[in-house]
Every structure is written in C-alpha cells, then in structure tokens.
Amino acid sequence: MAIKLIAVDLDGTLLSSSSTILPETQRMLRIATENGIKVVLASGRPLSGVLSYAQQLGLDKDDQYAIVFNGAVVQTIGGRVLMSQELNYQDFNNMLRFQRLSHVNVHFETTKCFVTCDHDLSIQMQINAASTNNIIKVRDRKDIPQDFTFNKVGFTSIEGSDQVEKLWNSLPSWAFDSYDIVRSWDSIIELNALGASKGNALMNLASRLKIAQKDVMVFGDQGNDISMFSNPEFKKIAMGNAISKIKEKSDYVTDDNDHNGIAKALKKFVL
Known part of the structure; x- marks a missing residue:
C-alpha cells in the first residue's frame, strides 16, 4: 500500500487516556516520517494545542503541517496559515x-x-x-x-x-x-x-502536496473525524474506542488509544 500521507486525530486517537503519546506509537510514526510519509496532526484544537505533540514526533519543521480548528485552518507547524475559514x-x-x-x-x-x-x-x-x-x-x-x-x-x-x-x-x-x-x-x-471540516482541509492539503487521495490514511475516533471517514478514497482506520459512526465508515478497526492502535495499524498496512 503506497500511503504517502497519514492524518492523525489527537484526543482519543494519538493521545492515550492520560493525554500522552505511547512510546510505540511515537516510534512507528517517526519511522513513517523517516520513510518519507507526511504525518499531519488533524485536531479540533488550535495550533498551540498541537505543537508539543508535533515536537515529540519530530514534526517541528516548517515543511510539516497541522489541520486545526476541525479543519477551519491549515497551518505549517511554524504558524504560517495556508488556509483559513472564518466566522463574523x-x-x-x-x-x-x-x-x-x-x-x-x-x-x-x-x-x-x-x-x-x-x-x-x-x-x-x-x-x-x-x-x-x-x-x-x-x-x-x-x-x-x-x-x-x-x-x-x-x-x-x-x-x-x-x-x-x-x-x-x-x-x-x-x-x-x-x-x-x-x-x-x-x-x-x-x-x-460551512464546509470547514477535517475532511475538506485534508483533501485540500493533499492536493497542495500533490498526493492522491487514495494514498492518504486517516485515524480517528469521534464526531469531528466523520468528515475524514466520509471520503471513499482515503484509507480509513477507526480506533477501537471510536464511536459507532466512525467504525461503520472505516476500512479497518484497530486497537484503542491505550493499546497502540495507530502503531498496530501502521505495522499491518504501511510499514
């Protein structure tokens, strides 16, 4: 499977119940980056709530990206705004x-x-x-x-x-x-x-990076991830702790966020 971009939700997905990245999950995502796969954190949080985790994953260079505010903003990790949808x-x-x-x-x-x-x-x-x-x-x-x-x-x-x-x-x-x-x-x-969603932001970012949608893998667990799981082209991995709507739309259900669900799916499908 030629995955070139991996989009990862934070809370309930990348982060364990104690709001930490488990060592094996961190290791596998770093290996993915070392193999030329773009890892993008996709969160409802603002960039300030993403930065420390990006740094842990070695994603703290300006050629790395984050989807924040549920897709309303796409920024480089350095803070440069690529796309922004605002309310008035x-x-x-x-x-x-x-x-x-x-x-x-x-x-x-x-x-x-x-x-x-x-x-x-x-x-x-x-x-x-x-x-x-x-x-x-x-x-x-x-x-x-x-x-x-x-x-x-x-x-x-x-x-x-x-x-x-x-x-x-x-x-x-x-x-x-x-x-x-x-x-x-x-x-x-x-x-x-309207139209500001993780799914739409990810499609736009993949297009900017000249990555086909079929080469994008997404991980998520909650309602604000549904837009990513509604794209028929993405490879969709639901966490074991995900809500039923996410699991129903997924291609595969991995283990939960407290048992290295991301790492296990990467080993199975990507690395």
Whole structure:
C-alpha cells in the first residue's frame, strides 16, 4: 500500500487516556516520517494545542503541517496559515441566539485566544483552554467589535452533558444548513463555517502536496473525524474506542488509544 500521507486525530486517537503519546506509537510514526510519509496532526484544537505533540514526533519543521480548528485552518507547524475559514459578527450573534436554547457556555476560538461573554465558566471550557495553552478573554457583549472574526465555536455546560444534549436537540434545521456542527464529545458541541471540516482541509492539503487521495490514511475516533471517514478514497482506520459512526465508515478497526492502535495499524498496512 503506497500511503504517502497519514492524518492523525489527537484526543482519543494519538493521545492515550492520560493525554500522552505511547512510546510505540511515537516510534512507528517517526519511522513513517523517516520513510518519507507526511504525518499531519488533524485536531479540533488550535495550533498551540498541537505543537508539543508535533515536537515529540519530530514534526517541528516548517515543511510539516497541522489541520486545526476541525479543519477551519491549515497551518505549517511554524504558524504560517495556508488556509483559513472564518466566522463574523453576524455569526457571533447567531451563536448567542443558540446559547439561549439551553444552559450552556459559548466560547469563540481564534488563532490567538479564546473569547467568551460568559462570566461563570464551565470546567470543560477551562480544560479546553488549559490543554491548548490558551487564555480565555472574558468580555461583555457590548465590547465585542463588529469586525470580530473567529475560527471555531465551542458550546459546553456548567450543568453537565444533559444541557449540551438539550442544545443539540434544540438547534434549528437552518443552523445545520448554515454551519458545520459536530458533537465532538458528549460534553461539547463544536461549530465551524460551512464546509470547514477535517475532511475538506485534508483533501485540500493533499492536493497542495500533490498526493492522491487514495494514498492518504486517516485515524480517528469521534464526531469531528466523520468528515475524514466520509471520503471513499482515503484509507480509513477507526480506533477501537471510536464511536459507532466512525467504525461503520472505516476500512479497518484497530486497537484503542491505550493499546497502540495507530502503531498496530501502521505495522499491518504501511510499514
């Protein structure tokens, strides 16, 4: 199998339950890179939340790439933006309308920081910021400028996943026609500009690198990975801990993220 590009989700895929890269998984991905295969980290996180793991894998040169914000931004590891899809002030107001459908927090993610108008922050929002080395700027709505743009939105709740579920079931149909919306975890709803997805970003990056889609392998486990698993050309590897929708769309189900699922699939199909 002539795999030339491997796209790897982070949380629940590359990272174990303790948010570390297991030594054997790290070793096999480094071997893949040494054999000329492009390894691309594809995450809902901003670049700041990807960099330390890229460094562990030896992917810290400017000819290496990351797909971040669920595909809304493609950057070099050095920070140069190759592609960016943004949301604007009208979208900001729409997000606040959605927020009223449930007891949830909403935060707006940019390449520089997180912004929220909520003063009581959910633990999940704080975890998201801390795990991605970001600061949360709390601002009153009147202080948000009309030229405000952002790459991704996150809805979380101080009252638990039941309120996130309520919001998911309450979102109007036009919202799904106007935005890319995914349930990345039970406790998080993530929203991007329409067409901004890991799958589309990966297709665009592969085209830039002159790599055929049939030579791309993807690893994932959650709802924000479904767009990669919807491409019939990609070789799709579901983690053993993946949700059922990912497994159903996969070509192969490997072991879970705590038992070197990536390494085992690379040994079987690539190296």
